[in-house]
Amino acid sequence: MVELPLSFNIPVRPDLSGPPATPKDAATVMLLRDVDGGVEVFLQHRVKGMPFAGGMTVFPGGGVDKRDADASVAWAGPAPAKWAEWFGCDESLARALVCAAVRETFEESGVLLAGTESSVLEDTAQYADVRQALVSRELSLAAFLADAGLTLRADLLRPWANWVTPAAEPRRYDTRFFAAVLPEGQHADGLTSEADSSGWQRPAEALADAEQGLRMLMPPTWITLNELGEFKNAAEALASPREISKVMPSLVREGDKVRVILEGL
Template sequence: MRPDVAEPVTPKDAATVVLLRDTDRGVEVFLQRRVAAMAFAAGMTVFPGGGVDPRDADASISWAGPPAAKWAVWFDCSESLARALVCAAVREMFEESGVLLASAGDAVVEDTSVYAGARAALESRELSLAGFLAAEGLTLRADLLRPWSNWVTPAQEPRRYDTRFFAAVLPDGQRADGATTEAESSGWQRPEETIADATAGRQNLMPPTWITLTEIGDYENTSEVLAAGREIRKISPALVREGDQIRIVLEEQ
């Protein structure tokens, strides 16, 4: 953390997906522990996600579900950015977890292993999401996503992101594998278990992750999560120095 930085860095747009599944023990969330070499959030336990690629705004993408104009209202942004955010959410989740929110015809994809080569090319930026979907005859399924929240990195940080959080349920037949170079470990866990681990010092959580897990933990099943009415407000944690300690204060913009 850098509470001494004078001029705030302009945050980059990013998308994060809270991937969920139902189990006999309740709702579980897919989480990844970022490798220590990462420039941002190194060693932190996070949801799949990442920065927007300019190519994510490609309007040629075959799309099913709420149009970009609707997402623009939910996230209070331009239609072009809204389209890019939804596409970035789908792309980043596929890159980092192997879960793909897309359909061939009317059927949601079940076996994503056949797209392993494209997944690697997406991660290396050799291939765009639009190019991948078009080549495979796939349609992006925006209806499988829900807007959840909007967090902005504290102004004092040298790397900042304006991140829109989405919620989604693991499609039938698919599995989240976490085969990405950005994570040292991945897996499913109940929200309350992750928070308990963080409280005990076994995992490190940033405020958006901690609060999102707390929110998800209030629901009995994924259907309730998807049906939740969410009013999206931009939240930016502020770092306040108190002696040798730094306190985090949540501020709505």
């Protein structure tokens, strides 16, 4: 059992006697890059008014769009069936999760994990207008990649974890975590309405900021940053063996605060 060292306000359903909300499928991506002496991860500080995780520091990500399961997407790397095996889900959902990971990363950071079967994009500036069309849902990822003649590069992603929002919370997500290295030539930005600041930081520094009250981290982010801090570089992190199982924290209310308890870690 692990108990996180911080307590903070977490929304809890007023009536816990009823059934919990059904978790929505979601994907989040830890973008990594190497710096002198270690690895950095791209983090975003979510706008306080957001209905979920407002004010929290997170990795880029979001909910699955039903169009993310479009089987027409040109694909390079591990097949959806392999992702289904890793994440313990059906093949259609696995495809949607990988596509959502690529789409959300592009929408929220401008990093696009796509190219051809033998090369990866080095500059995404020409797709700025498309990025906004994806955000507004005017365009699907499948349609964008087909029109641009691009291939989704699933081989740039690695499965990392699977976290489920506690049953006591009113909004719940079944989120699969991915890791990826920032492609050479590309740049991550903060041009998203969902975050008021974004940037690169070493995991240990982000955790230190949280301990000092300078940022707020959800339990999955806290644990993941601890895990990332153990690696010397991004390649080592992506090469590390991962056993994916669903983890759902439990909440213990103490006055106006909530403690987070993690079983099985």
